[in-house]
Amino acid sequence: MSSKPSATASLKRVSTLAEHRRESARALSRLRAAPAATLITLLVIGIALLLPALLLQLQRAMSAGIVALESEASISVYLDLGVSDDDAKRVSEQILKLDEVDSLEIITPAQALAQLSETAGLDSEFLASFDSEVSTRSQSDTRDSVFSPRNPLPTTFLVSARASGDDTLGEAAERLATEIRGVERVESVAVEGAWLARLQALTQIIRRAAQLLSLLMAVGLLTAIGNTIRLAVEQRRDEIRVSKLIGASDGYIARPFLYLGLFLGIGGGLLAWLLQLIVVGLIGHEIGQFLALYAVEDGNSGAFALGEALQRAGQELGLLLGAGGLLGWIAAVVASRRAIAACEP
Amino acid sequence: MSMKGAKGYSLIRMITFDRVSKRYPGGQQALANLTFSLARGEFAFVTGHSGAGKSTLLKLVLGIEKPSGGNLVVNGNEMSQISPKMLALHRRQIGTVFQDHQLLNDRSVYDNVALPLEISGLDPREGKRRVRAALDKVGLLSKEKLLPMALSGGEQQRVGIARAVVNTPRIILADEPTGNLDPELSAEIMALFAQFMSVGVSLLVASHDRALIDGLGYRTLTLEEGRLSAEANPHLAGGSANEF
Numbered sequence: 001m002s003s004k005p006s007a008t009a010s011l012k013r014v015s016t017l018a019e020h021r022r023e024s025a026r027a028l029s030r031l032r033a034a035p036a037a038t039l040i041t042l043l044v045i046g047i048a049l050l051l052p053a054l055l056l057q058l059q060r061a062m063s064a065g066i067v068a069l070e071s072e073a074s075i076s077v078y079l080d081l082g083v084s085d086d087d088a089k090r091v092s093e094q095i096l097k098l099d100e101v102d103s104l105e106i107i108t109p110a111q112a113l114a115q116l117s118e119t120a121g122l123d124s125e126f127l128a129s130f131d132s133e134v135s136t137r138s139q140s141d142t143r144d145s146v147f148s149p150r151n152p153l154p155t156t157f158l159v160s161a162r163a164s165g166d167d168t169l170g171e172a173a174e175r176l177a178t179e180i181r182g183v184e185r186v187e188s189v190a191v192e193g194a195w196l197a198r199l200q201a202l203t204q205i206i207r208r209a210a211q212l213l214s215l216l217m218a219v220g221l222l223t224a225i226g227n228t229i230r231l232a233v234e235q236r237r238d239e240i241r242v243s244k245l246i247g248a249s250d251g252y253i254a255r256p257f258l259y260l261g262l263f264l265g266i267g268g269g270l271l272a273w274l275l276q277l278i279v280v281g282l283i284g285h286e287i288g289q290f291l292a293l294y295a296v297e298d299g300n301s302g303a304f305a306l307g308e309a310l311q312r313a314g315q316e317l318g319l320l321l322g323a324g325g326l327l328g329w330i331a332a333v334v335a336s337r338r339a340i341a342a343c344e345p
Numbered sequence: 346m347s348m349k350g351a352k353g354y355s356l357i358r359m360i361t362f363d364r365v366s367k368r369y370p371g372g373q374q375a376l377a378n379l380t381f382s383l384a385r386g387e388f389a390f391v392t393g394h395s396g397a398g399k400s401t402l403l404k405l406v407l408g409i410e411k412p413s414g415g416n417l418v419v420n421g422n423e424m425s426q427i428s429p430k431m432l433a434l435h436r437r438q439i440g441t442v443f444q445d446h447q448l449l450n451d452r453s454v455y456d457n458v459a460l461p462l463e464i465s466g467l468d469p470r471e472g473k474r475r476v477r478a479a480l481d482k483v484g485l486l487s488k489e490k491l492l493p494m495a496l497s498g499g500e501q502q503r504v505g506i507a508r509a510v511v512n513t514p515r516i517i518l519a520d521e522p523t524g525n526l527d528p529e530l531s532a533e534i535m536a537l538f539a540q541f542m543s544v545g546v547s548l549l550v551a552s553h554d555r556a557l558i559d560g561l562g563y564r565t566l567t568l569e570e571g572r573l574s575a576e577a578n579p580h581l582a583g584g585s586a587n588e589f
Contacts, residue, residue: 018469019463239449242447242460243460243464245407245441245443245447246460246461247433247435247438247439247461248433248464249429250433252464344409
């Protein structure tokens with residue numbers, strides 16, 4: 001008894017698959033039959049998907065750079081002149097107890113002087129005339145002595161902040177700086193992040209613009225694809241009427257139009273991806289230069305960068321194909337349902 | 346109501362009009378208080394002048410129009426309450442021959458005839474066998490690859506007939522099916538319909554070809570201004586002719 005129903009179900013399943021193959025092939029052949037109209041529609045869809053995709057890509061590149069910079073962002077803590085090594089160590093231990101501190105590096109006055117000489121290209125004899133230990137002595141000692149001129153640089157801590165909760169590193173650094181300013185023997189505190197905040201703000205603007213543009217373009221795409229589907233339904237009005245007369249359901253009639261919308265969306269997504277590769281190829285160098293101004297690496301060099309770039313390109317292709325296909329399908333569902341319902345025998 | 350006739354008609358009613366009326370939105374009364382039924386395996390002509398309501402009657406059976414009043418039951422479906430999904434299934438059980446053929450001009454003769462089978466989701470191999478058999482019956486197998494535009498009016502009508510019968514329907518509706526055919530071909534088509542009748546298919550044929558109707562001697566419903574004005578049924582014992 002059980003073999004008969006299963007055989008019937010099997011036949012039905014094969015038949016349904018064959019139906020979908022046939023309808024998808026028909027949709028493709030309809031697209032091929034009107035190459036100019038298809039190309040124009042694909043271009044419209046491709047460009048509409050390209051614009052937000054480019055903005056999102058720029059925003060992502062900047063965000064990645066900012067994250068890298070934030071991880072290196074530090075707070076410079078300058079101690080009073082004349083703080084001894086022991087005092088400096090005590091202050092550093094006190095700072096390390098604070099929650100937001102990730103790491104702390106001590107730069108002694110001598111190290112600072114050496115770094116300054118390297119950076120400024122100062123004469124070694126001139127530097128040798130300083131007593132590197134002077135700054136750690138008391139003012140009275142210095143006044144009474146006949147030693148070399150005093151090292152004017154203070155003991156400095158480079159403190160890295162650690163983000164907690166929903167705070168960004170920048171916010172954590174600002175809060176930590178406020179706490180450190182209250183520590184005894186601390187002369188001044190500088191957060192290296194004002195320009196980073198500006199870059200972050202710019203990135204946020206680009207992200208919001210990309211989101212808004214994506215929304216507007218999605219509406220535009222739904223309208224454009226929907227209109228194409230509506231026209232396709234209109235062109236096949238007679239066929240739809242006859243099909244309804246001999247028992248075709250609206251769902252059956254809609255199937256080739258759904259494939260049409262899906263293929264247009266996927267084709268537009270593919271075109272957008274290709275256009276994006278071209279645009280990035282053309283202006284990628286300029287973007288890299290812009291990001292380099294903020295010390296952001298563009299990550300376009302080396303074998304690792306190549307692999308990463310390929311992976312990113314694959315993700316972008318998947319995203320564009322998915323977005324295009326989904327929008328095309330939704331537009332086809334909405335447009336074909338209304339247009340087919342209007343084609344009554 | 347007995348439906349027994351000379352050919353042993355089934356008692357199963359395939360089409361039942363019970364005081365059915367149809368008034369179009371413009372106010373035109375197309376059918377008024379129409380009552381009759383068609384049994385399984387029964388053949389009936391519907392005749393009358395132009396505008397008598399023949400086409401409206403067929404449209405109601407097919408579900409293109411809904412009755413304004415009364416009850417119409419076709420193949421077990423109450424037509425005034427049928428859902429869109431059921432309506433599609435309902436139409437698959439009915440083979441319809443249209444006066445204006447309703448063929449798809451961008452599809453071949455074969456594809457036109459195969460359309461009902463495609464819609465029903467039939468396996469293509471089985472479908473091919475059925476399509477070729479149907480085309481063979483109407484004498485168009487050799488023209489299966491042509492487009493309808495390449496055929497004469499009579500040939501197009503025969504393609505429409507092949508499409509109507511290919512899905513082995515329970516009911517065949519035909520609106521002037523022999524309008525474009527010569528007498529010899531008309532007789533062949535009617536003989537084909539008779540074959541379907543003999544295997545239990547009900548046929549309702551709208552025609553005003555009196556010679557054809559009188560020659561075949563099937564049950565005849567005559568409409569006049571939307572009303573059943575006369576009914577003749579030669580197959581009933583001793584024959585029957587009623588005027589209303």
